[in-house]
Amino acid sequence: MYLNKSSGNYGCSSYKYGTYCAAPATIRASWVDDYVTDEFLRAAGPVQITHVTEIPGYDPQPEIDATIAEMEDHDQQKDRRKSKAGMAAWQRRADALDTRLAELEAREKTEPRRKAVPTGRTYADDWHSGDTTARRTMLVDAGAHLVVKRGTKGGWRTLDTRRVEFTISGDLDPAIEPNVTEAENIASEVRGDTPAPGITVRLAESVPITEPVPELVPLAA
Structure with missing residues (x-):
């Protein structure tokens, strides 16, 4: 579903892109902003940002x-x-x-490679110091994807997290996996359904964003 912000809410705007949405939905913008912020920082916040240099072969x-x-x-x-x-x-x-x-x-043939140099900053550092545009760019570059489903009757007071699914795919996936695993284990302990030792919680598979998605997750500055 493509989201468009209007009157403090996000609503389906698939029609603008010539697509059909079988289950259009509307959701409070502040809920989405807070949810995306929490989920992104939980997964990627502690990860150190690296500057990647392409070395030709x-x-x-x-x-x-x-x-x-x-x-x-x-x-x-x-x-x-x-x-x-x-x-x-x-x-x-x-x-x-x-x-x-x-x-x-x-002379030997060498393959092209990528060299990652640590910058000394984390994603959380850049998130907190960036504006709305910078944060949206971080989400898109990270391969962030948000799915919003229709709400249930009476679910208007707080965000029903069953309505939303936030995933990250791409180069960040291996780096954020330990953070996601730790957070899920803590949440499981709180719920009383602690996973058995050795279980690894991975991010859900998600298709990277390949089409322009304006107002996908505009965040409050």
């Missing part, structure tokens, strides 16, 4: 192919040399190409 094969082609072309010029000086010049170039080819063949 290297494949010597294109240069090897180009050098071989140049050597073959140079070899065809050998019989045209008539003078000793000309042959000496041809040989110097031939030797240089052969040396170059040997150097290239000694």
Whole structure:
């Protein structure tokens, strides 16, 4: 469901994107803002933000192919040399190409990789210091996804958490899993249904946001 904020509520606006929603719903905006904030900070707040640098790989094969082609072309010029000086010049170039080819063949192919450098800041730090736009960007970049279902009769005083489902997918998933597991274990102890040792609580699978979703989770500054 696509959400659009109006009069303090979020309402389904799928029609704006040419889609059909079989169960349109309306929910109080402040409930969503608070719920998303709590869930995001619970899962990702303690995680340290890293600056990722893309390091390109290297494949010597294109240069090897180009050098071989140049050597073959140079070899065809050998019989045209008539003078000793000309042959000496041809040989110097031939030797240089052969040396170059040997150097290239000694180089190893490397795959592109990503290097993550810690920034010293956590997601909670940037969340608390950022404005609404910065927070929305953090949610989208993290692969955050909020599902809102229709409410039940009488459920207008407080948020019925059965109506909402907040998930995060993508690069943050492995980093936030321990936080989610710990929080779920604490919640289970409070409820009296502590999971058995060894049980791991993972985030629900979620499809990353691939379409523009304006006003998905606008948060109060």
